[in-house]
Amino acid sequence: MVRKKYENLSNDKEKLSELINNVGNEQKNWLVKYWNSKTGKNRSETNKSNYVKMAMPHTSGTKRFARLRDELTKIDPERNEPDKIAMFKATYTRKKDKPTDPKVANAMVTCVANK
Secondary structure, three states: OHHHHHHHOOOHHHHHHHOOOOOOHHHHHHHHHHHHOHHHHHHHHHHHHHHHHOOOOOOOOOOOHHHHHHHHHHHOOOOOOOOHHHHHHHHHEEHHHEEOOHHHHHHHHHHHHHO
16 A cells, blocks of 8 residues: 555655655655665565466454464464464465465365365
């Protein structure tokens, strides 16, 4: 969200005003300066290219796997920790149990078959 807004803004003043409110002014200034620098632009291009290469994107966002494991343990009636297959399903499926892509679907079938 921030990236899409940021790329469409024409000058640094607009960019500073659009940054999230919980970021301090010093950090905002540093971020705009960094994102406009050659280093920042190179890193952004590298990250974009690496993101495209990602074979199986997960769906857990910024939530750490340890936290997700704990949440899954709490909702289990017997309070058992989830196994690797349950964690894989939890982190690579969208809502309504749809895998993120065909590679993930194939991996899930293979995992269940080899269990």
